[in-house]
Amino acid sequence: MRSRVLCGMAAAAALLVTGCGSDAGTGGDGGAKPGSASPATAGAFPVAVTDCAGAETTFAAAPKKIVTSNAASLEMLLALGAGDRVIGTGFPPGKGGMPAELADRAAKVPVLGQTVIAKEKLLGSGADLYVDTFADMGSMGGAMGAAPTEQEYAAAGIKHVYLHSTACAAQLKGPQQDLAEVEADIRRLGRITDTTARAEELVAGMEQKTGAVRTAVAGVAPDQRPSYFFFDFDAGTKQPIAVCGRQVANAVITLAGARNVFADCDGDFKPVSWEDVVAKNPDWIQLGVRNKGSEAETAKAFEAAAQFLRDFPATKGLTAVQQGRFVRIGSEQTTIAGVRNADSVRQIARTVHPDLVKDGQ
Structure with missing residues (x-):
């Protein structure tokens, strides 16, 4: 299924992600809601986590051999300092897909599958933990x-x-x-891998960035915030894919002080029509482009996306297109859960609220 291929790739914008997964791990009431993690302090085991359906997984000790389904969960583990325990990954990061400070370490992780890891290879990998970024990746079939x-x-x-x-x-x-x-995922993986202190450090950094933006745009009434469309150019132009309210990108857009024009669609991603996009007439359009491995190539991709919107009969008359209101921020750090989501919040806010959010905030 093409949509699951895209969502599984760390270098791709996720499309129709469905299924049931992990815990939230906020460190509060461990049984408060599905997906919660039992409270734990650094080095405190056992650690119990539950999935969306409430099924519990208990760790008596930190795992020593980890396999990740794709580069998104790999990036979280590398950021936590647990990368030396990752023995393999599926959907490896594309060139430029990882933050520069993690790229060398990510490149050393064995690739067990260019897409979904084959069942036999995964089960025979010797791993004691498998981290799935998305549920039901095996449904790609074939x-x-x-x-x-x-x-x-x-x-x-x-x-x-x-x-x-x-x-x-x-x-x-x-x-x-x-x-x-997202922050709960980082904390949960921190508990599981006994890197709680680092997890708290990462979350604190994210909250500092998003908190500054939240304060800066607090005076802008919700109905006065600019409307915003995430255009997933790399997913194809024949039919646009909308970012819905349950997707991570909706959180990024909302925190940045904008209004996702498709926030009310059911699920996380949904195919829509160009007529739907035109009817929304967004104030701003984010050019959803994956990192191409160099600034020059990525810039070319952004320009190609913008040029498509300028030339395409259905979109060339849109306000955002006419006024050149394009946001050039990578797909990965917007639609894939991770520490860099907070950076996207700040970058979007600086673009759509230049008078309120300045460089250095």
């Missing part, structure tokens, strides 16, 4: 075959957890309007 069952994971000695912010998105009761779920 030559990739079926995903392992939970019983098969258990028989192989592999604990299986998910990122709540992405895998459980379809089960959220409302839209993601802040990065609480």
Whole structure:
């Protein structure tokens, strides 16, 4: 299924992500809601986490051999300082897809699958933990075959957890309007890998950035905030894919002081029509382009996306296109859960609220 291929790639914007995943791990009431993690302090085991359905996974000690489903969960583990325990990944990061400070370490992680890791290879990897960024990746079918069952994971000695912010998105009761779920994922992985202090440091940095933006745009009434459309150029131009309210990007856009024009669509991503986009007539359009490995090539891709909108009959008359209101920020740090979501919040806010959010904030 093409949409799951895209969402599984760290270098791609996710499309139709569905399914049930991991815990939220906020460190509060461990049984307060599906996806919560039992309270734990650094080095405190056992650590118990639950998935969207409430099924619990308990860790008696930190895992020593980890496999990640794609570069998104890999990036989180590298940022936490647990990268030396990652023995393999699927959907490896593309050139330029990782932050510069993590790129060398990411390149050393063995690639177990260019897309979904084959069932036999995953079960025979020797891992004691498999981190899924998205649920049901095995449904891509075809030559990739079926995903392992939970019983098969258990028989192989592999604990299986998910990122709540992405895998459980379809089960959220409302839209993601802040990065609480992403931060909870970071904290949860910190508890599991015994890197709690680093997790708190990462979350604190994110909250400092987003908090400054929240304060700066607080005086702008919700109905006065600029409307915003994330245009996933790399997903194709025949039919646009809307970022819905339950997707991480909706939280990024909302925190930046803008209004996602498709926030009310059900789910996290949804195919729409160009007529739908025209009817919304957004004030700003983010050019959803993946990092191409160099500033020059990425800049070319951004310009290609902008030129398409200028030339395409359905969009060339849009206010944002006519006035050149394009936001050039990479897809990865907007639609894929991670520490860099906070950077996107700040970058978008500086663009759409230049009088309120200045460089250095």
